[in-house]
Amino acid sequence: MFATASPSEPASIPVERRGQGRLLVEARALDGRTVRGRIEEEGFARVRFPRSGRRGRALEAVMINTGGGLAGGDASQSCLVAGRDAQLVVTTQAAEKIYRSDGATSRIEVELVAEACASLHWLPQSTIVFDGARVERSIAAEVAPDARLLLVEPVILGRTARGERVSHGSLADRWRIRRDGRLIYADGLQLDGDIAATLDRRATAGGWAAFATLLLVAPDAEARLEAARGALGLDSGADDIAPATLPEGLDAGASSWDGMLSVRLLARDGAPLESAIRRVLGVLGVGEVPRIWHS
Template sequence: MYATELPSDASPRSTIPVELRAKGRLFVEALAAGGRTVRGAVEEAGPSRVRFPLSGRRGAALEGVLLNTGGGFAGGDSSHVRARACDGAHLVLTTQAAEKIYRSDGALTQLAVELEVRAGARLDWMPQATILFDRARVERSITAEVAGSGRLLLVEPLVLGRTASGETLRQGALFDSWRVRRDGRLIYADGLDLSGDLAAVLGRGAVMRHWAALATILLIAPDAESRLQPVRAALGIGEEATDGLPDGLEAGASAWNGILAVRLLARDGAGLDRAIRRIIRDLGVADPPRIWHS
């Protein structure tokens, strides 16, 4: 955790100098070798670390657990994660715990994720939830380059406020940008811009009606469209569903052109987590990371 003020400063509102902000950088590479996946190059800087626990190894996949030794991000901190699954490799990346974005004194927390999936490779990006504290200010970008025969799974949950403590997000900012390319061609672009009086914006019926948790699940794969009906059935939506959506959950799923996209909105983080696990199970393309059970 990084404080937003230096106690020795004479000014009551002076902030930590830029050179003292936390700047995390991480690069992870996975290689196929003898029917399994092994780690290739790994580069770490600042508070960013990755570990490959033996308990996470299942089948041919290599599971990496990302750690932030700073315990969270404050305004002005930054993180840049790059991951590459080389030809035929299967890399699973998750986080040790939910990532916390603390209140800011005005500066943005900047998070960048760059993913590359080469021919015949698989990359499952499945971090645990990112929790935004009230007055957090975040700018995040997720970019991915996927080969035509590659498979990319993105699971990104967000919780707005510390719901377990009764906190709601009233002020702050969230700028989120996703760009996915397949064989160099842009196939998916998404953006979210929330700022100012968030309590008023998030309270609208067409936005979040004061619910606190949301997630996007994106599958880029040659067979992605065939997964649509099982996912809709798992969520309780669509013509083949026998039960409706659970109380406190709204969901939608669509598929086109080798893409499956699922949107989730939940009253709280617990309900969101249950829905995500159900979807991953019924997708049949990934297992929940082992650390999720700890």
């Protein structure tokens, strides 16, 4: 007699078969350019450094998940270090997919370090969360007072281009940013259970399924606020959104304080979200997005 698990009752994956990935990338300055330092790869985690990705002094690293995504119970750990005077840009080969879980929770841990006079841009492609997925993600960063750190994290709930909708699951996101050892930014998101009902509320997402946070920590971060608001179509110098100028399918806000600039984006689907991210990056000092974004 044979039993086959139905889609509504996914079979449990044995612990020993769950994916584990660990990655360490260190970049260092050498003779006016940035080169690879120590590199460690484990499990499904890989990194490549395409020559086409080099931009002046910066080194571009492309992270690869050879497993094609994360399922229930998989774990990913990444440590990315831009050493003194180094310029490191990190992206991903493709959108990271978080698949439906059998009940176990996937975990993603990202550690970022920007040492003195360094620049570290964390620019992953979107994280796509499937219906029934369970994931916990943490991002921790340490930034030197004169360093530059840019984080961009887009999340799309379901493959919106196919009309998919996430109804249930769990998504927990935790950010902790420290400058010179002092906590300067803490953020958290928790979606659990009936996600669709939560997102349908006007006070949360109004039924839209794509969102992103962009955070710049840099000596010139606050001076870029007006340019960021202009790129989004917000009223210059005002906190209120100008609905007539915002692109269709996009809601946004930007603020700055204490050497930081934060941009929040909420979109109907992935297309207006990606367009807005590209516009904002242009005024945050990113001359050109990673080439792999075009593939």
